[in-house]
Amino acid sequence: MSTNTEGPPVTRDHEPTQVADDGMEVIARTQGQMVLRRFLRHRAAMLGLGTLLFIVVLAYTSIGYGPFGGWWDKSFLRTGTVLDGGRPTLFTEGFALGEHPFGQDNVGKDYFALVMRGTQQSLVVAFIIGIVTTLLGTLIGAAAGFFRGRTEAVLMRITDAMISVPTLIFAAIVAAVFGRTGIVFLGIALGVVTWTGLARLVRGEFMALREKEFVEAARAIGTSNWRIITKHILPNTVGVIIVTATLAIAAGILLETALSFLGLGIQPPDVSLGSLITEYQTAMVSRPWLFWWPGIFIVAIALSVNFIGDGLRDAFDPRQNRVRD
């Protein structure tokens, strides 16, 4: 697989290309269209998007979520008889799922259902982390970058204090405090300790943009601060924010699995992908599939999201990939 962004031209019929009468080609594209076009051409990102969608759909339709039932009849909580040593039945009889596609654990729980449940919970936590991080990071970074002075000093000292401690340490502590209150609170709590990177980036962007002529111009005609921030500066930082938010989701997945490994994440009987690996790590030799499936799902999700983030970065800021002329 490659992350080629300058591959052979792909035929596109939706492109707003007009051929003028004088034979000169005029290609008119808005900023948004150009970003979308570059993103759609990023093959790795498209592959990542496809994989992620597939996993999301699979996880939520198979065993259902909340009041909605799914097409898979086994529960992740129900134990049963262990068939064939719990070996996976996926593709053992042709192209079919079989009775227990991902196998069973030692008490006969259906591992497919468990992995699906783990995927659901990990995704929920990761997305909540992503959302909370983005909101906090943008808010704090924007305030610090725009207002300067005391506001900035206070906010950036807080940021520095948080950065000076490894994220995992803070995360472990908030997980210890909030972890038992359910996954939504866990996600929010983790979001509260991971916004620092984005805040610094947004602050940097704001500091650069607030000196730009178009902001000066807006200020000169008496535009309010709120309007300058929301209409003039924020749209110009949206690329950085979206990219970082995406990467925060990938980091969130891994953070949740790490905490689960330390026994601080999602608490039994509920499961996450991280807690599954932790629970079955000793089965590496006897029943390796119990170790492999959740790991593969974590890597697939994180990799997909990271590639999507890379595609977005290239789409918003193609500088790095362009040959200078």
Add this chain to the structure above:
Amino acid sequence: MSMSDPAHPEDATTTPPLDAVDGRTSDELLRVEDLTVSFPTDDGLVQAVRGVSYSVREREVLGIVGESGSGKSVSSMALMGLLPKSARVTGSVYFRGRDVLQLREKHQRALRGSRIAMIFQDPMTALNPVYSIGDQLAEAVLSHHTMPRKKALDRAAEMLDMVGIPQARERLRNYPHEFSGGMRQRVMIAMAVINNPDIIIADEPTTALDVTVQAQILETLIEVKDAVNAAIIMITHDLGVIAGIADRTLVMYAGKPVEVAETGPMFANPRMPYTAGLMGSIPSLEDSTNERLRPIKGTPPSLISLPIGCAFEPRCPLSTAECLETEPPLTETDKPDHVAACHHWQKLAAVDDPTAYFRTESEVGR
């Protein structure tokens, strides 16, 4: 590699002795023949330079004028071998009779900075921020001459002094960020002439500077050029600069030269509507008639899909059906050294003020 004082540049390169090449006049230094440069991009092939030919004589100042994107900078980067690897370059560049583009990388490099030097547009970014001025100047000497570092630094101080930087020896220890923009451009000039080059390519050397500093820098450049007996290719979009210093001028449009002549006659009698248009678009203090400026309307064509005929046709007040169909070649006009690429140069020759053709356009248009 034999070596001596940089004041005697002849032995600075390892290249073989020069042979006279057919058609080269005795004092011709550089001849560019049918140079083309194109860049593959996502949207197609950008034809940045589409066949440029000119020559530069010893100690001459050749001005190259054009809008941004006319290929003036790209063509000069091509003859320095500084284009990115993706660029496709064809044609020939004869320096003292040898085709630079055919030379091996090693020999090309021996010319670069030694025989052919370059000054760039933005002095704020053209110097490496992490090395002192002395280091960077000495490096230019040491990359072509084998000598103790101390001697190279002496040479650097001498050059800084020549370009008008006071306390040159002390300032060698300073870093670029400790200099103003004008001073940095002086350093760039010192760096360009430190190996006594035969030709200096100055790519918009004053564009990024304050107006008051611009004149000083041009003056310094001319003084230094005379001191080392170099020729200059002055690339600019500023006709004022050209009028001030260029002996001959080449006007470029959409990757091609459209008019070449001695500067005086060209300014007095342009033979290409584009040149006339450029002159009409400069404000003049002496002009008491209270006339409006006469800008050229429209924009240059896309270099990806050029028209079949004259590239200037869509913007030209003289255009006819002929201009749409065939691209005019660069031909001799009413004077032998005055060449222009226009089907209708006679029309310009027929009137007193060729810029007047642009008058109706702009003034009616409002």
Add this chain to the structure above:
Amino acid sequence: MAVFILRRFIISTFTLLAASFVVYFGVSISGDPFEDLRGIQDEGDAQIQIAARRELLQLDVPVPLRWFNWLTGIFRGDFGLNIRNQDVSALLSNAAAATMQMVIVATVLAIVLGVTVGIVSALRQYSGFDYSLTFAAFLFYSLPVFWVAVMLKQYAAIEFNNWLRDPTISPTVTVVVALLAAVAWQALIGGDRQRRLVVSITSFASTAAVLVFFSTTRWFADPGFGTIVVGVMSVISAVVATYLTAGFRHRPPLQAAGATAVAGVGFYLVGGPILAEPSAWTLLGLFVLGIGAALGIGAGLGGIHRRQAMSASALTAVLVSGVIFMDQLLQAYERFFGLVRGRPISTVGSATPGFTGNFWEVGLDSISHLMLPTVALLLISFAVYTRYTRASMLEVMNQDYIRTARAKGLTERTVVMRHGFRNALIPVTTLMAFDFGAVIGGAVITEQVFGWQGMGTLFIRGLNEVDPNPVMAFFVVAGGSIVVFNMIADIAYAYLDPRIRLS
């Protein structure tokens, strides 16, 4: 510059202080410190134990005051007692040594490898090498550390040790590895089709030959270099060092580097007795002496190229020292192999309990314990440094001053090494500070997988037992080392960027 660094140091000390309160507070309220005692059947006994613990942990004192008491204790070097009434300072000193060793080795390796690979990747942008590396970096970002650690433990330790009983390489493996080597080398070296073909064939043949040699001589059962390999590698070191520092345009740097290599090999041949049972200090002294001698050789032979000659020979000395060090380690392998009963790659702990031996054997023992946790820890940082350096280098190589350097007629080597590399390193130093914290976080996890009694254990156990003092001990060491590392990064930054240094 001193003012700049001192200011940063004071600010980070204060932020650390503030953070310490947050951590202390968080741990204190994170749960029920009596959870394990609630299960005790005998009501009275439970009450007594709970009262004792309340006394021990000063639970009647408000949290901020407890934090303050803890803080004053720290300044006296007293880390307090843990929930089991053990002295945390004593626990910490053992734990910190093991963990910091791993963290520092991982960080240094990640920086050296990541920066090197990132630069090459940038210079070979859009090559097969670049694409594979990009993919690898993304994969490493996406791997859960403990998942990798568990896999390494299974495949790189247990299965590898099993394989060592009969260390032969099957023909299939030989062919596959040689093919991979061929693909990698041609992508790395590049050039036109013919050159790539030649490189592919050469690297395929030589890799296959080496593997067959290893297999038939059962090299892995008792690995070693021998004099010839040491000699050849020293000469290669001299050439590489000269290429990197001075280039081959002038003779003297190469001569100086060559002379240094010869001197190094000479010492290797006659210095056996000194090297047989050295102390760490002897080795360090020899190393410094070697560098000094190399600088002398460079100055003596350099002539007017003294500067380049000195750096070429000094770098040669570093590389040759490395070669000799490796050789000596491998010479001790046989005895070490016997001492660990034929299972050299360890999966548990940071040292074999009760292991004694000379410097080389102890060295092998700690390398064999450090290796896998370090690799697991390294992957993410390596990926981060690679991507970051690559981006930085690409950015720098597009700068105007690189064009100026080319216009001066400098060789591509000088442009890249002197003008590109130096500037590309500046933003990387700021990454160092961030990444170090992440590595410490990662170490907490790897330690758990590999069963180290390190700082991570101190932290996790303290957190689970709602016992602030061990957690705070971890915090002080982690936070303190992050502050120190930040300072190193600041100094490196100031050294690299005169705009900071002179302001």
